[in-house]
Amino acid sequence: MDIQWYPGHMTKTIRQMQEDIKLVDMVIEITDARVPMAGRNPDIDRLAGNKARLLILNKADLADEAVNSRWVSFFSRRGYECVLTDARAKGSMKAVTQAIENASRKKQERDKQRGMKPRPVRAMVAGIPNVGKSTFINSFSGKATAKTGNKPGVTRGRQWIRLSGKVELLDTPGLLWPKFEDQEVGEKLALVGTINDQILNEEELAIMLIRRLKTLCPGTLEARYGVSETLEEPAFMEEVGRKRGCLQKGGEIDYARTAAIMLDEFRSGRLGRISLETPEDFT
Ligand code: G4P
DSSP states (O other), X not given: OOOTTSOHHHHHHHHHHHHHHXXXXXXXXXXXXXXXXXXXXXXXXHHHTTSEEEEEEEOGGGSOHHHHHHHHHHHHHTTOEEEEOOTTOGGGHHHHHHHHHHHHHHHHHHHHHTTOOOOOEEEEEEESTTSSHHHHHHHHHHTOSEXXXXXXXXXXXXXXXXXXXXXXXXSSOEEOOOOOSSHHHHHHHHHHTSSTTTSSOHHHHHHHHXXXXXXXXXXXXXXXXXXXXXXXXXXXXXXXXXHTTOBOTTSOXXXXXXXXXXXXXXXXXXXXXXXXXXXXXXX
């Protein structure tokens, strides 16, 4: 495995994840439903090896509902057990428990045939930053019947969250690094706020947001800001700034503040439920 290229702390994180994966039967990968492909790190396939897999499309509440359903079909056709969630909503967790059972059925049956006593499925959560891993684990543990103590061979501090006697979830998520060597992927991840500030400044990013939304969901920006979408992106932003009173001393438009407002309104769903990727982009 070529990990030389990654910074030191990433190497350590990967090593930790490799250790954790040895302890589990299943890897629950979380991605962002608005950018399900850009939000995944393809190296997870190698890291997870032949463990059972579950793919969670989280923040589904911020993504287009019709596109969400098409993504579930897309991943199901590729053999993934796949669930849409709003990790902040504990109600989402019932579907997750069911999906974990589905994804682990093969192993359970194999164990049974070998005459092994059934035991809970051990799972861990993994994903790139900000996809909702901690929120997911919190919602899950909110329903947990018990938190089990440290087990032999488990790093001190690691705990298992036991759910309904059938699932045990490692309390610490595996952190993957975002893959943004590709400009297109980097742009999408920056727009949803995963790699904020790392590759682009907010003003450039807001221009990109305007460009994308004009094509993806024509009329959305115009309806929200009362500014014509026929304007070029910089002129559009200027008008939004004027309308929102983002002015500097001397009456100049404060582009930084305008950009921050537009990005925040997109990320928080105030512009509506918008998916930046659709399965059709990948077929
Ligand atoms: P991480 O562990 O993967 O890094 O992500 P974390 O759970 O910290 O979640 C990152 C942000 O995304 C949090 O917002 C969290 O509330 C939000 N979030 C997580 N899951 C969902 C979801 O399904 N839908 C929506 N709409 N938001 C979700 P934050 O701005 O950091 O904090 P706060 O605003 O919640 O206080």
